[in-house]
Structure formats: C-alpha cells, structure tokens
Amino acid sequence: MSDPEIRAIAHEVVFNSGGEPISATDIGELITRVTNELPHPDDVSRVSARLVAGGWPLADPHAGQPTYPDPDAVAASVARLRTLPPLVFAGECDELREKMAAVGRGEAFLLQGGDCAETFDGVTADNVRNKLRVLLQMSVVLTYAASVPVVKLGRLAGQYAKPRSSDLETRDGVTLPAYRGDAVNGFDFTPESRIPDPGRLLDVYHASAATLNLVRAFVTGGYADLRQVHTWNTDFVKTSAVGQRYEQMAAEIDRALSFMNAIGADPEELRRVDFHSSHEALLLEYEHAMTRTDSRTGAPYNVSGHFVWIGERTRQLDGAHVEYFRHLRNPIGVKLGPTASADDAIALARTLNPDNEPGRLTFITRFGAGRIRDGLPPVLEKVTAEGISVSWVCDPMHGNTFEASNGYKTRRFEDVIAEVQGFFDVHRAVGTWPGGILVEMTGDDVTECIGGGEELTEAGLAHRYESVVDPRLNRVQSLELAYLVAEMLRDA
Numbered sequence: 478m479s480d481p482e483i484r485a486i487a488h489e490v491v492f493n494s495g496g497e498p499i500s501a502t503d504i505g506e507l508i509t510r511v512t513n514e515l516p517h518p519d520d521v522s523r524v525s526a527r528l529v530a531g532g533w534p535l536a537d538p539h540a541g542q543p544t545y546p547d548p549d550a551v552a553a554s555v556a557r558l559r560t561l562p563p564l565v566f567a568g569e570c571d572e573l574r575e576k577m578a579a580v581g582r583g584e585a586f587l588l589q590g591g592d593c594a595e596t597f598d599g600v601t602a603d604n605v606r607n608k609l610r611v612l613l614q615m616s617v618v619l620t621y622a623a624s625v626p627v628v629k630l631g632r633l634a635g636q637y638a639k640p641r642s643s644d645l646e647t648r649d650g651v652t653l654p655a656y657r658g659d660a661v662n663g664f665d666f667t668p669e670s671r672i673p674d675p676g677r678l679l680d681v682y683h684a685s686a687a688t689l690n691l692v693r694a695f696v697t698g699g700y701a702d703l704r705q706v707h708t709w710n711t712d713f714v715k716t717s718a719v720g721q722r723y724e725q726m727a728a729e730i731d732r733a734l735s736f737m738n739a740i741g742a743d744p745e746e747l748r749r750v751d752f753h754s755s756h757e758a759l760l761l762e763y764e765h766a767m768t769r770t771d772s773r774t775g776a777p778y779n780v781s782g783h784f785v786w787i788g789e790r791t792r793q794l795d796g797a798h799v800e801y802f803r804h805l806r807n808p809i810g811v812k813l814g815p816t817a818s819a820d821d822a823i824a825l826a827r828t829l830n831p832d833n834e835p836g837r838l839t840f841i842t843r844f845g846a847g848r849i850r851d852g853l854p855p856v857l858e859k860v861t862a863e864g865i866s867v868s869w870v871c872d873p874m875h876g877n878t879f880e881a882s883n884g885y886k887t888r889r890f891e892d893v894i895a896e897v898q899g900f901f902d903v904h905r906a907v908g909t910w911p912g913g914i915l916v917e918m919t920g921d922d923v924t925e926c927i928g929g930g931e932e933l934t935e936a937g938l939a940h941r942y943e944s945v946v947d948p949r950l951n952r953v954q955s956l957e958l959a960y961l962v963a964e965m966l967r968d969a
C-alpha cells in the first residue's frame with residue numbers, strides 16, 4: 478500500500494471522529510477497525526505511526542497525559558484526592574532536601590531503587606518487605622565497604638504511572654491504547670481494560686498509603702535495626718556467591734556491634750534508618766491534587782512522595798511539568814538523556830532552582846553505557862562552570878534497554894555496570910562528585926535482566942519475567958551491583 482493510500486485511510490479515520498480531536502482510546506479502536514481493511518499488518522503500524530506522530534489532532538495537551546473519556550469522573554476523583562490526608566509531611570521533605578544537599582557537597586551517596594512500575598496487586602507485605610530488604614542490604618554494603626553515608630530513597634509508594642514511547646500497542650494485529658501504569662489503565666490486553674479510568678487515581682492514593690505505612694513500620698519498628706543485618710540475607714540470596722560475601726561482611730559488622738555493646742555504646746542510629754519515598758510525578762491531575770500548602774511556611778509541597786522527578790519525555794522547559802515543579806518545595810529531580818545539552822540543563826536549573834539552593838535539584842543522567850563517556854562531560858563541565866548547585870545521580874537502566882531475540886524487553890547487567898563506571902570516571906575527570914544511583918530492582922528472584930554472576934541468558938528470561946513495563950535487576954544482581962559500586966566509591 479502506498480503512502481498516499483495510507484494517508485487517505487488515516488484521514489478517513491480522523492474524519493470519522495467528526496474532525497474533533499480524538500483520544501488515544503478512540504484511535505486504538507479506530508485502528509483496530511481499519512486493520513480489517515488493510516491487507517498487510519505492517520500497514521497498520523504505519524497508519525498508527527502517522528496518526529500518533531504525524532501531527533494529527535490528538536486530544537493530549539500535556540505529554541504523557543491520558544485522555545479520560547469522562548471529564549466529570551476525573552473531576553470527582555480530583556476533588557476527593559484534595560480532601561485526603563497527606564501521605565508525607567512537608568518537614569520530612571525538608572529533611573530529605575538537607576540530605577540531598579549533603580549528596581551535592583560530596584558528603585553522602587544516594588541509593589534510589591524500586592520497581593519500574595508498581596502495581597496494585599503488588600501491594601502485599603511480602604513484596605514490600607522484600608524490596609526494602611534488598612535496599613537495606615545494598616545500603617549496608619555501600620556504607621560498610623565504602624565508608625560513605627547512604628541516603629536511602631525508595632522508588633515506591635507512588636510509582637504507578639508510566640510514560641510510553643507509543644500511545645498504542647499492537648499484538649497479533651490488534652491495536653489498543655498502550656498500558657500506562659496501574660494509575661491509568663489495566664495491563665490486560667482488552668479494549669475495556671485499556672480505557673483510562675480516573676477512579677484509579679484514588680487507588681494510587683490508597684496503594685501508596687498502604688505501602689508507606691508498612692515501610693514506616695519496618696524502618697522504625699526494628700526490622701531495619703543494624704543488628705538484623707544477618708536476617709536480611711535469606712533464601713535464594715544466602716546461597717549465592719554474593720550472598721556468601723555479604724554473610725562475611727555481616728559477621729564483621731556483628732563483631733563491631735558486640736564490641737560497641739561491651740563498651741556500653743548503643744546509638745539510636747543503629748536501631749532505625751531514614752527512608753524516603755519517590756516517584757515520577759507524571760500525572761498532573763494526581764500530583765496537583767496532592768499538592769498542599771504547608772501550614773508552617775505557606776509553601777506548596779507535593780505530599781504524595783518526598784522526592785518527585787520529571788521524566789526524560791516531559792522535561793521541556795515550556796512544558797506543563799516544568800511549570801508545575803517550579804512551584805514545589807520538595808527536593809526534585811530531572812532526568813537527562815542523550816539529547817540533553819549543557820544549555821538545556823542550565824536552563825532547567827535556572828527555572829527549577831532560581832535561588833541555586835543546595836539539595837533542591839538533582840540531575841539524574843541516563844545516557845546509556847555507550848554514550849555516557851561522550852555525552853556527560855560537556856554537560857557536567859558547563860553546568861559546574863556556571864556554579865550551579867545540583868546533585869548528580871546515575872540511572873544506568875533507561876539508556877540500556879533493548880529487545881532480546883525472543884521478544885523480551887531486557888537490559889544487560891554488564892551495560893548497567895559499564896554506565897555506572899562511566900559515570901564515576903567522568904565525574905573523577907571533571908572533579909565532581911558521583912552522587913548516587915537510581916536503579917530499577919526488585920526483592921524477588923525474577924529473570925528480567927541478562928548477565929550478572931548467575932549469567933542469566935536470553936533463554937532464561939522466560940523463567941520468571943514479571944515486570945509490566947521495564948526489566949528490573951533481581952535481588953542477587955542488585956547486591957552484586959552494590960558491591961561493584963562500593964568499589965567505585967572507594968576509589969572515588
């Protein structure tokens with residue numbers, strides 16, 4: 478089928494909607510209909526591509542925002558969200574900002590981790606505990622092996638919305654709106670499930686509240702007590718090579734604790750940890766409804782998470798997300814991918830942190846293993862030369878995703894390590910502090926990223942692939958990463 482013919486069909490699809498802007502949901506249905514008229518499946522994706530990317534009138538004023546079929550239902554959810562209690566306190570966000578300032582000064586290291594996309598079904602005690610457990614293990618490894626204070630930040634209790642590279646997903650010739658996270662629509666591949674449902678925004682609130690409640694209980698109620706360092710090392714991890722290495726370290730920590738006990742030292746810091754929550758603040762309806770004026774200072778805080786970030790796809794200087802974030806008092810992050818120039822970064826910093834306040838702004842770089850050594854230096858050098866106060870964090874996941882030969886979306890553990898190593902090397906060369914890592918990981922024994930000490934192969938991906946969007950490091954890979962990063966930190 479020729480381009481003009483495809484264009485004609487696409488035109489017809491648009492005019493079938495009466496010339497009105499049409500939503501992603503409608504497009505999904507229309508394209509499924511058009512599919513029946515097209516002789517070859519490739520033509521379907523060509524039509525989709527034209528509809529979505531070719532300047533057709535999509536009713537999607539803000540990048541990454543769903544188009545809800547019923548505006549009244551959205552208004553009702555937003556109105557309800559506005560009445561609900563905060564999930565975090567402004568004072569806690571201020572504490573985290575202070576900690577991020579220490580990261581920016583090179584006095585601490587950020588460990589930020591959790592699922593790519595949380596799911597409502599994943600809100601179980603086991604799941605939350607497993608994630609927390611591996612974060613605690615990673616944090617102890619980094620602190621003990623590198624003697625650097627670690628700021629612990631969960632990518633959890635709010636990470637329910639995902640930006641997608643395509644509005645549509647096609648399976649076996651059927652095209653539907655893409656899954657955008659449990660905050661928006663269902664993962665099931667049916668037209669009903671993929672319709673954006675604003676009732677889910679309330680589910681996000683309740684799922685986040687339940688998760689945060691449990692995390693708070695774990696970190697203050699004894700589970701995070703350093704004397705539990707052995708009990709975090711359980712089941713499949715304990716028998717792995719890295720689990721045994723951890724066991725030796727835990728024994729050393731035990732001896733040190735016994736010594737402290739013998740001399741009568743029992744600092745409170747050993748009994749509990751500071752732990753904060755973070756997510757990408759993508760859905761403006763939700764995030765805005767969860768923004769409250771702090772009674773102490775009169776300043777607006779997003780009270781759905783301590784730290785929120787702007788994603789790579791929504792960091793346009795004149796975009797809705799930058800405009801929203803500029804008013805918040807929370808510590809905030811911005812992703813910088815390979816297309817970000819030094820001038821982009823400087824303009825973002827000037828807009829989002831006009832007072833150049835330490836701890837307020839974090840740049841999370843995600844260039845990819847093959848590009849970080851060329852892409853990061855010019856940005857880092859120019860931002861530093863401008864005297865901009867920012868913490869630098871490496872996301873070694875999002876620039877390293879590819880589709881395996883068997884169709885699974887995956888990442889190579891080796892690429893993840895190579896990007897972190899590149900990040901450390903570039904910072905050392907420029908004379909700046911490699912402030913932390915943001916990783917997509919889970920506390921379970923999943924098979925989503927290939928490589929690592931257990932040498933997971935592409936064929937092995939099928940064994941236990943559970944992520945609904947991007948592949949995560951499993952618990953053994955996460956611990957291996959922590960040891961490798963600890964070595965890099967020691968050298969830094």
Ligand SMILES: O=C[C@H](O)[C@H](O)COP(=O)(O)O
Binds near residue numbers: 639640641642878946
């Ligand atoms: O987590 C990040 C993004 O949501 C994800 O990488 C997008 O994936 P896609 O390219 O499959 O839409």
Ligand SMILES: C=C(OP(=O)(O)O)C(=O)O
Binds near residue numbers: 593640875
């Ligand atoms: C979508 C994400 O990353 P990025 O914006 O860097 O693609 C993410 O961290 O979930």
